Amino acid sequence: MHPAFSVLIFTVTSGAGYGLLAWLGAGQLLGYTQTYMEGQQVILGVIAMVLVSIGLVSSTLHLASPKNAWRSFSRFRTSWLSREAVFAIILYPVAALYGAAIFWQWSSIDILAGLSIILALITLFTTSMIYASLKTIRQWNTPMVPALFMAYALISGGLLFLAVSGFFGSLKPQLLAVVMGLIVITLALKLVYFFWQGKPQGATIQTATGFSQASVRLLDAGHSAPTFLNREFGYQVAADLLLRLRIVMTLVTFILPLGLVYWVFDGAGRVELLALAWSIMMAGLLLERWLFFAEARHVVRLYQGEQRT
């Protein structure tokens, strides 16, 4: 699949935003943000919604007819993209009310915090289901995709929460340990995903053409220059480059941030290192999302002459 840069930015930044909002809400419910001043909590919330907004604006950039984007709220009953649009918009007033509840110390703050967490997680889930619901791309059509998308949001949002808390001087070592644990779990899930992805499965050129008993080779694709289908689905990257990028991605997204967080946890590193760890992780997640697209192989490629997906 062609990795559209606007979609990479959208899923990574809005993911971190929703994750941060979930961490902020959970702090209210579990009590780990009690020592924060109201203003500090509001700043965290604003950072979260700014990230979400950057992502959503970016997501409209890949539309070929954005004038019709408002119609995307209408097919809520069948389309995950429509559901995502609806939940993303519902979250804004709820998050605004939650911010007001923090600032003016309303009694309904716990309910609004809970609602914000739920809506953030649902929106993340709907985003991931846009990809996971496609039967045409076997690398995406797995429950591991929603699990991974939510895990990425929680580790990138969590690390940002810790980094900002570090600047406020109210960092809790237990939370550092929780985030490190989540990073390890996400890494394990990603490795499982890589191994699962390598297993031969799914449609082949035989089932695509109906000649299940013979070898089938493409003689002529029927066009002299690349078409929309080639550009959108025929994205090719050398296999050895993909392998190297996987290793780089694993180091940058998981291992380096994990090391930096442990350094701070150990008491040896300065808290400012958490901001560095978050920046490195976001760069890694952009590479991860690029790989997510570059490694996804649509079944249309079988008609273009590939033997299997």
Added chain:
Amino acid sequence: MKLGLVVDLDTCVGCHACATACKQWNTSGTIGPLSDERPYGKDPSGSWLNRIHSYEVGDSPHSKTVNIPMSCMHCETADCVTVCPTGASYKREEDGIVLIDQDKCMGCNLCSWACPYGARELDPDSGTMKKCTLCVDRIYDEQLPESERQPACVLTCPTSSRVFGDFDDPDSEVSKLTRERAGQQLMPELGYNPVNTYLPPRIPKQQDSIVVSPMQGVKQLVNRIINR
């Protein structure tokens, strides 16, 4: 009604006439124009609703060239319709034709991702998705003589390897052909239940495997001598 096409892979010669006729008709049809990029340049590209791929099936010397024209299969389980967030993509209740409302499409490409057959292409100029309409603006046009109320690709096919009809009617030509020639769907395992059906090439008669009895042998010999 369940309208669709039968394509005979035995007689299709891969001449691309169906694709050309399709482009010609539909560029001025209900969803037109089907725009092109650099049509007279080195690498012309553009939106087509029908494309032909040629394959070598089997291994030489027992291989065969098979041409497979691909257009929208008007699937019964059309994921391209359910994934559409705007409602631009829809399947007609009355005849099962899958269409795109050009005024509602926002060009997000998701329906083309959901289609396993590559039937949907984004128009580079209008920024909306284009696909086969089964010539919905021909097949119901009462201004046309009845014999011409068929998709442009079917009318133009020089080997009559494309047949249009109603798969819900067991006596229609498409139903009969599918039954008699073991017509099959492409990539059925994905579960889209495509309506369009492909007739596999006929198996050539194996001359050397015919068993000849001694009496028939004598008859054949006599016949050959007399014919000389």
